[in-house]
Amino acid sequence: MAVQPEGTPCWADAMFSDVEGAKSFYGDVLGWTFGESSSEFGNYTQAYKDGKAVAAVVPPMPGQEGQSAWCLYFASPDAAATAQRIRDNGGTVLMDPMQVSDFGTMTLAREPSGAVFGVWQAGVHEGFEATSVPGAYAWAEVFTREPEKTDAFLPAVFPFRAKQMEGDEYDFRTFDVGEETVLGRMKMTDDFPPEVPSYVNVYFAVDDCDAAVARATELGAVLRFGPMSSPFGRFAAVTDPQGASFSVIDLETTEGDMPKLTDVS
Template sequence: MAAFPEGAPCWADVSLPDLEAGKRFYGELFGWTFEEGSPDFGYYTQALSEGKRVAGLAPFMEGQEDMPPAWGVYFASPDIARTAEKIGENGGETVMGPMEVADLGSMLIAKDPGDAYFGVWQPGTHQGFEKKYEPGSFGWAEICVREPERVDDFYPAVFPYEAQPAGDDNVDFTVWKVEGQPVAGRFKLGGDIPPDVPSHAMVYYVVASCDDAAGTVQRLGGKLRMGPKDSPFGRFAVVADQQGATFTVIDPRTTVGEANV
């Protein structure tokens, strides 16, 4: 049985110009330790929480110097070639791959019709997250776009998603479910988000205290983009590391209000 159902987020990584600085930042923020990256894979480094794989740190390669540091999410696929076909058939674009990564699995990077990038992973020996929903590990992922009408048909056509609106008068948000279970979502970037912020994937990592984590981010040279704020899903803050990669920290045990999912 597959570790992750088709369409579920199964991995996340951050692309950074300075790998060692990234290891220092995330090591202190989340208590992560790191495997030694191999030159065969561009020194791609896997982060561990309590000895379990929870994320990847990818140093910039030659030619990436002008790219912004960024977090990305990978959705699980049992047949990455067919997923690539569906991406193209439904108005998306495959920008890298599909390609095999030794015996670890196969990957691709794609762009949806709303210009957000995401990854797809077909597992081999590397299944994906070995720990989730606990402090120091993955908690949630969503695709943030300016024009949701450009992507709301796309993702359920590529992955077996049941789409359920879960926002309110102030928030345009859709939850994607697989086999009845929420796995990810789509969020509309509102007018309060600076216009130069592009469509993107947002990755959430669980923390024991949102306020403490936000304070640590700032102490380490990162930035507080939004929050901390309460929600029915937990107290969260949107932050950026000291190199500019944006992500969210969330304490899912501290909730306010009722979740509409």
């Protein structure tokens, strides 16, 4: 896959104290295989599905030990300029743009409501080599308690066009790059424990949502939501044995009509 347009999710990785445990879990649940790790790059280890790079796992750097979490990266042609827009619009740059050999340049940031995300300026590593196929990245949503902050921030940093879902059941918004819908935003309800901060929820595609959930929970994951069928697919949210939350979605098993979205850009 070529370098993605600015603002498009282009990569995902997560830190795990037990990298071998993570490799075993995701290998079983998502069918991933793993490349060689390099001590030169902090033992960063790429995950592959059918020979195509789909994500990465890495041990925490000294002083960064804590609960594991998936980090989604958005494509940028100029990470330094994106970092400045993040600062200018109420976000926090957690790690200044850093060139990673000839692979590319990365930045980590937090949007104003608290969700952490990454920015990736591609070099030889362009990002996902496959998406929306079983075992690969499929979708992401920012879950936030303060949607008004997130809704103002995201289009100010990336070239997004926003659409709001009609109806009162959920406060849900999507963001488009060009003609492609690339990200969702969901307001967190009181169903979420108060200690859960705003976060980016990453979805990985699977052949069979129920089977993936059964396998994940058998291996020590906790089911948080679902499985539930929707117009977008049958999905469920889980937390892996090391505390990293993610969702699985069977994109082929759909139910119901697509929601109506109104342009609010």
